[in-house]
Structure formats: structure tokens, C-alpha cells
Amino acid sequence: MSEKNEIPPSDDTEAVPILEEKLSIHRREVETGRLRVRLRTETEETQLHADLRSEAVEVERIPIGRQLAEGEAPPGPREEDEGRVLVIPVFEEVLVVEKRLVLREEIRLHRTSASEAFETPVTLRRQHAEIERLPPRATEETGKPNA
Numbered sequence: 001m002s003e004k005n006e007i008p009p010s011d012d013t014e015a016v017p018i019l020e021e022k023l024s025i026h027r028r029e030v031e032t033g034r035l036r037v038r039l040r041t042e043t044e045e046t047q048l049h050a051d052l053r054s055e056a057v058e059v060e061r062i063p064i065g066r067q068l069a070e071g072e073a074p075p076g077p078r079e080e081d082e083g084r085v086l087v088i089p090v091f092e093e094v095l096v097v098e099k100r101l102v103l104r105e106e107i108r109l110h111r112t113s114a115s116e117a118f119e120t121p122v123t124l125r126r127q128h129a130e131i132e133r134l135p136p137r138a139t140e141e142t143g144k145p146n147a
Helices: none
Strands: 034-067 078-080 085-095 099-134
Touching: none
Parallel strands: none
Antiparallel strands: 034 099, 078 085, 085 099
């Protein structure tokens, strides 16, 4: 006997082949179907409605001509008529023997508001997708669809 514990062949010994299977994996792409997508765009004419607001200022000059008393603080801007009129005092220094502050005039700014209806045509677009399922393409070799 040898070192590998092999049995020497003899006449009454039969050889048994030992087989081994190996696996090999390959991938291929197969078309199983197709899709066709069409986009359809619709347009719709509509009227846009909005109220547009504007403001205008009217200037009114009111002569005052009053001399301020000694030590009297000059009046500042003020609002009247619930904030629709802004009164801005205008002063002038007049040279006499002494300088005196004279309230020359007031400027009144009258606020008015107007609202106007506004319409304009507007084009709105909306798209819809139509999907159609198609069979797979036939192979060139067999003329049959891919499986």
C-alpha cells in the first residue's frame, strides 16, 4: 500500500468514475412588452377677474399767516379725517427786529381710493397621458416574439 492509503488495482476491482457538475449562469435581456405614451394638451379660454386699487392725492394749500407765540412749539405733521388727510405745516422765518416763527400755510393731502374691475383673457393648458401597451418586437432570426 502507498502512503496515500490507495488500494492497488486488482483483477476483481472495478473503477467507478466520480462526476461533478458545474453551474454557469448567463443573463440576457428579453423584451416582454412595450409602451407608447402620447401627451395630449388641452387649452381652455377663461376670464381673469380682479379688482385693481389705486390711490390719488389731491393737494390743497390753505393760507394760515399766524405768528407763533414766544416759546410756542411748532406744530408737526398730523392726520385728520380718519387718516385720509395728512396735514403738513409749512413755516417761514420773517425778519423783523427779531425773528419770529410764522405758520405760513398748511398743506393738506386728501387720500381717495378707487376700485376698478379688471378682466383679461387667459389661456390655461392641461395635459393628459394616453398609454398604449404594445406586444414585444419579433426577433430577427425566428420571426417570433422573444420569450
